[in-house]
Amino acid sequence: MFGTYLYRELSNRRKQTAIIAAGMALAIALVMIVNGVAAGVRDAQATVLASVYGVGTDITITQEPIQPGGGEEGAPQEGPRFEFGAEDGETANGTRALSQSSLTSGIGSSTFDADALTTALSLDSVAAATATLALSNVSFSGEVAAPTTTDTGETAPGEGAQQGGRGGPDGAGGSAFNVDTFTVTGIDVAGESVGPLTSVELVDGRAFESSDSDANVVILDTSYATTSSLTVGDSLEIGGEEFEVIGTVTSTSADATTASNTYIPLDTAQRVADLENQISTVYVQAASSTDIAAVQTALQTELPDASVKTQEDLASSVSGSLATASDLVGKLGTWLSIIVLAAAFLISVLLTTSGVARRTREFGTLKAIGWSNGAVVRQVAGESLVQGAIGGVVGVAIGLLGILAINIAAPVLSASAAATAVAGQGVGAGGGGGGNRFGDAATTTAAATTDIALQIPVTFGIIGIAVALAILGGLIAGAFGGWRAARLRPAEALRSVA
Amino acid sequence: MYELSDLTKKYETKRGPISALNKVSLSIPTGQMVAIQGPTGGGKSTLLQMLGALERPTSGTVTLGDEELSAMPDSRLAEIRARTIGFVFQGFNLIPTLTAQENVETALAPLGLSNSDRRLRARAALEKVGLGERLTHHPSELSGGQQQRVAIARALVKEPKVLLADEPTGNLDEQTRDEIMELLEGLWRDEGLTLIIVTHDSAVAKRAERRLHLKHGSVTEKK
Numbered sequence: 001m002f003g004t005y006l007y008r009e010l011s012n013r014r015k016q017t018a019i020i021a022a023g024m025a026l027a028i029a030l031v032m033i034v035n036g037v038a039a040g041v042r043d044a045q046a047t048v049l050a051s052v053y054g055v056g057t058d059i060t061i062t063q064e065p066i067q068p069g070g071g072e073e074g075a076p077q078e079g080p081r082f083e084f085g086a087e088d089g090e091t092a093n094g095t096r097a098l099s100q101s102s103l104t105s106g107i108g109s110s111t112f113d114a115d116a117l118t119t120a121l122s123l124d125s126v127a128a129a130t131a132t133l134a135l136s137n138v139s140f141s142g143e144v145a146a147p148t149t150t151d152t153g154e155t156a157p158g159e160g161a162q163q164g165g166r167g168g169p170d171g172a173g174g175s176a177f178n179v180d181t182f183t184v185t186g187i188d189v190a191g192e193s194v195g196p197l198t199s200v201e202l203v204d205g206r207a208f209e210s211s212d213s214d215a216n217v218v219i220l221d222t223s224y225a226t227t228s229s230l231t232v233g234d235s236l237e238i239g240g241e242e243f244e245v246i247g248t249v250t251s252t253s254a255d256a257t258t259a260s261n262t263y264i265p266l267d268t269a270q271r272v273a274d275l276e277n278q279i280s281t282v283y284v285q286a287a288s289s290t291d292i293a294a295v296q297t298a299l300q301t302e303l304p305d306a307s308v309k310t311q312e313d314l315a316s317s318v319s320g321s322l323a324t325a326s327d328l329v330g331k332l333g334t335w336l337s338i339i340v341l342a343a344a345f346l347i348s349v350l351l352t353t354s355g356v357a358r359r360t361r362e363f364g365t366l367k368a369i370g371w372s373n374g375a376v377v378r379q380v381a382g383e384s385l386v387q388g389a390i391g392g393v394v395g396v397a398i399g400l401l402g403i404l405a406i407n408i409a410a411p412v413l414s415a416s417a418a419a420t421a422v423a424g425q426g427v428g429a430g431g432g433g434g435g436n437r438f439g440d441a442a443t444t445t446a447a448a449t450t451d452i453a454l455q456i457p458v459t460f461g462i463i464g465i466a467v468a469l470a471i472l473g474g475l476i477a478g479a480f481g482g483w484r485a486a487r488l489r490p491a492e493a494l495r496s497v498a
Numbered sequence: 499m500y501e502l503s504d505l506t507k508k509y510e511t512k513r514g515p516i517s518a519l520n521k522v523s524l525s526i527p528t529g530q531m532v533a534i535q536g537p538t539g540g541g542k543s544t545l546l547q548m549l550g551a552l553e554r555p556t557s558g559t560v561t562l563g564d565e566e567l568s569a570m571p572d573s574r575l576a577e578i579r580a581r582t583i584g585f586v587f588q589g590f591n592l593i594p595t596l597t598a599q600e601n602v603e604t605a606l607a608p609l610g611l612s613n614s615d616r617r618l619r620a621r622a623a624l625e626k627v628g629l630g631e632r633l634t635h636h637p638s639e640l641s642g643g644q645q646q647r648v649a650i651a652r653a654l655v656k657e658p659k660v661l662l663a664d665e666p667t668g669n670l671d672e673q674t675r676d677e678i679m680e681l682l683e684g685l686w687r688d689e690g691l692t693l694i695i696v697t698h699d700s701a702v703a704k705r706a707e708r709r710l711h712l713k714h715g716s717v718t719e720k721k
Contacts, residue, residue, distance in 0.1 A: 001600075001603055001604065001606075001607040001616070002607075004596075004600055004603075005593075005595075005596065005600070005604070008595040008596050008600065009595050011595075012594075012595040013595070361589075361591060362591075362593055364591075365585075365587070365591040365593070366593075366604060367576065367579075368550065368552055368579060368585050368591075369579065369580070369584075369585060369604065369605045369608075369652065369653075370576055370577070370579040370580020370581070370605070370608040370609075370656075371576065371580075371604075371607065371608055372573060372576045372577075372608065373572065373573075373576070375607070375608065489552075489553075490552045491547045491552040491553040494547075494552070494587070494591075
């Protein structure tokens with residue numbers, strides 16, 4: 001009887017059923033799409049973060065730069081400084097060819113003691129940890145006018161014309177030089193399960209081996225290798241030393257770039273950059289996701305000067321239109337969902353209760369012929385539940401179509417995330433003492449900047465939420481309608497329509 | 499069958515309490531056909547609701563068989579209505595979205611019968627009232643007389659001991675009225691029912707074994 005009555009009611013009161021189901025469907029579809037977009041944005045953020053921090057990293061430890069000048073640990077490094085003596089370079093036809101490279105942690109970045117890695121590894125809930133040293137290599141090469149000798153024997157730039165040759169590449173005493181900057185990341189060659197190299201795959205050559213410790217070997221990002229015309233077997237000057245290219249890597253994500261232009265063994269990086277026992281980031285993987293908060297707290301306690309951040313904290317470092325989309329989904333989308341959902345629930349409740357009011361005689365009659373309160377309430381609640389379920393099914397279908405449409409359109413979001421605050425370079429020009437100095441400050445970041453096509457994952461979780469909301473809507477409407485029906489006393493119900 | 503003792507029912511209204519029944523004492527034996535007449539507002543429908551376990555008295559008692567209705571919980575009253583009492587209303591009170599057969603089946607729903615039993619009994623009840631050919635018709639597809647027949651089938655399908663009819667012919671023309679009354683009388687006689695009819699129509703009342711007159715909440719026997 002329950003099923004027959006329910007079917008007859010819903011099929012004969014199509015308008016009300018359609019209004020309730022449509023409202024519910026709209027709300028469910030919106031919730032699905034908003035949740036889906038949020039998941040898509042989270043995935044995109046994770047992709048960007050993974051390209052910087054590697055896959056599986058739960059927590060990173062860095063150190064915020066402190067005021068320079070103290071010379072203490074954590075103080076930001078100054079940019080590279082190129083100083084050439086009077087006899088440096090080769091002079092020919094009034095032109096002096098100069099070349100020098102410098103490897104530093106750069107302006108604004110800071111390093112800290114590698115004991116932080118030991119501290120992290122000593123925690124019980126830490127599954128793995130590794131340390132890296134983010135550096136920036138600046139190479140200077142070019143030609144300047146050769147210095148001339150004055151009567152006093154001092155060197156004065158640009159006076160070659162008076163002394164039998166103007167020099168310089170243009171033959172008029174000018175200068176031309178190139179400054180090449182690329183990022184260098186020193187990593188542990190032991191091959192931990194966390195760190196920047198977990199999000200890259202080998203394209204050519206080989207990966208690091210334990211025997212590469214303290215060796216002058218380098219692995220290149222394929223993009224950098226291509227633009228620099230370098231291949232496996234070639235050599236690259238880093239910090240004034242020659243390195244052998246042993247491999248090239250690319251990001252495992254089609255959308256993201258790798259975190260660094262080049263990778264070298266950590267101890268090599270420390271030696272060449274003259275940063276013995278110094279690191280810039282520790283990557284920590286917790287034993288389980290439930291341990292992350294506790295590990296973060298423990299690390300912060302053990303390392304009070306360090307900045308200990310989880311992936312959730314790091315998500316805020318993602319910038320660009322992806323961050324805008326994240327904000328939009330987080331704020332507007334969520335509120336819109338809540339408002340539409342509340343409106344759908346309200347419409348459902350109002351139509352159900354008004355339906356009960358309209359059917360007063362019907363329910364009064366059923367009670368008069370022996371239906372219990374429970375049976376009447378079940379009938380009303382059942383009708384509401386089915387109306388909600390119809391709305392849920394239609395809403396899931398609309399939501400899936402909406403998600404499909406977004407995935408086909410694949411809106412492109414740009415995003416970037418910085419691995420360290422700033423890794424810098426400093427190239428400048430100046431003079432004095434017969435030499436040449438170049439100090440033109442600039443900054444770079446060990447960052448992944450990328451365009452990501454938004455793809456919304458369709459998960460059982462999203463569909464489950466939609467179905468649960470539909471059932472909840474039906475239950476709420478049914479509860480109100482049932483409550484109203486239960487309050488009807490049969491005599492009053494019959495009398496009110498007499 | 500029924501024993502009413504000092505039955506009083508008062509309703510609270512904005513203009514003060516109204517006494518619908520005033521110390522009514524009455525005995526209705528099993529199998530009797532009773533007509534209740536009286537002016538509008540005299541308390542006829544209230545009395546019928548007391549007899550039908552739809553309403554509780556302000557004071558006094560209503561006993562059906564050996565059960566005192568006024569002290570029972572709602573769930574037990576619903577059970578008594580489901581098994582013992584059949585109702586027929588002036589406005590038929592059929593559920594518009596259900597077919598004739600399904601309307602009759604609603605009276606069997608509280609009894610926990612199987613689907614097939616319910617269908618068989620509903621069909622038999624409709625055949626008994628002459629609507630065997632109208633099983634799948636909705637109320638809107640039936641005449642007033644036919645709708646009242648469906649309502650009678652619904653009241654009788656559970657084989658009650660009492661049939662309470664509130665103006666059962668009030669919405670019908672004379673010919674249909676006579677047909678319905680003949681049907682009710684036949685069922686009363688055949689099933690051994692206690693039949694209590696509230697009516698304004700003296701022609702209907704005259705068919706009853708016993709006539710009661712209700713005025714200002716007090717009942718008198720009418721000869």
